[in-house]
Amino acid sequence: MKIIAAKKILRANEQHAERNRANFNKAGVLTVNMVGSPGCGKTTFLEALFTELDGRVAPAVIEGDLASTIDAERIEKLGVPVVQINTEGACHLDATMVAAACDTLELDRIGLLVIENVGNLVCTAGFDLGEHVRIVLLSTSEGDDKVAKYPTIFQKSDALLVTKSDLLPYGNFRLPRVADDMKRLAPKAVIFQLSAVTGEGVQQVADWLVEQCRRDVKVSR
């Protein structure tokens, strides 16, 4: 009984996700589902990214958090349209939450929609939100064993952003170990090393995202 219920929820989510994706395609919006542990640097990366994009595409953000509007306030300061979803305890966003948030956004005016998921390296892996690209963040301070220990979410990601490279001198994080684990789990995923403090890698991710916008959205319109 429990298994059937879980399957039903996932099947319903898939249908809502497909509907979201159709809407994003129609509006020509590239949508990114951004996942990672609490404190891996998701919002800080977005602040750096939007400065780097400098108008090349028009961004918007959906912020997923258990509580508070801390992250949405940070995005709002940059003049980027943002919707905060408070899950009130739920451990991940689902496609219906994203659909409701999209109703408050003018999709036709947006080129890149980033959905910042709840900080959670486990549960966010199971729910398609209708995105085109899934990006997982891993900070160097979390340790280089995390791909091996939390394989599901890394396996389902199109890009890995290794954040906080400025902290590398103060720990024992080995990028080759992470790259090896990723090669095994997600051989097609691209890997970027970056730091919002020094600016390392931010331009490369911005360029890659602009390229994805051209490829995924413009072609499918």
Added chain:
Amino acid sequence: MKIIAAKKILRANEQHAERNRANFNKAGVLTVNMVGSPGCGKTTFLEALFTELDGRVAPAVIEGDLASTIDAERIEKLGVPVVQINTEGACHLDATMVAAACDTLELDRIGLLVIENVGNLVCTAGFDLGEHVRIVLLSTSEGDDKVAKYPTIFQKSDALLVTKSDLLPYGNFRLPRVADDMKRLAPKAVIFQLSAVTGEGVQQVADWLVEQCRRDVKVSR
């Protein structure tokens, strides 16, 4: 229907948790449920703790992970009895998993049983494992807004361990902000600042745990 099912699962878990707690009390074992984000330093803290305890109490560990035996191997190297639970995708431990793990441990020979939960700052909050004490870890590199953003788990904890204090000079983590949020959510919780690199605070946590062993277990035997 879904809500009823969830309630049923939680009620069944509570019953198993009470059974676990009764077993722990009978055997005179203080049991700690240790929670925190992936990479917040749970296993590294245990390595430092067991060295610091130096035989004052006999420890054992239950390791909860989605996959791999990486953490259990680290504990085994210290000569501490350890059981690895692989949840195969599940986002938290529950009381039945802990009961099964306990069947493989000689509880009568243990003074302090630490259950290292799956790295997850959300889902682990909802499941009592039968522990006496719940400890949440937050690393300075995760940022000082996490208590406000993930209130449930902090509210339900008896102690907060602020880890990786050696990284404080390289970030903008403000302990007073965290302490203020904890005071509001969990006024009785004790807060320790520590670093497994410099050794700061490890002795204080060890002393506090030995004190809890005396108070919670010896008295109740």
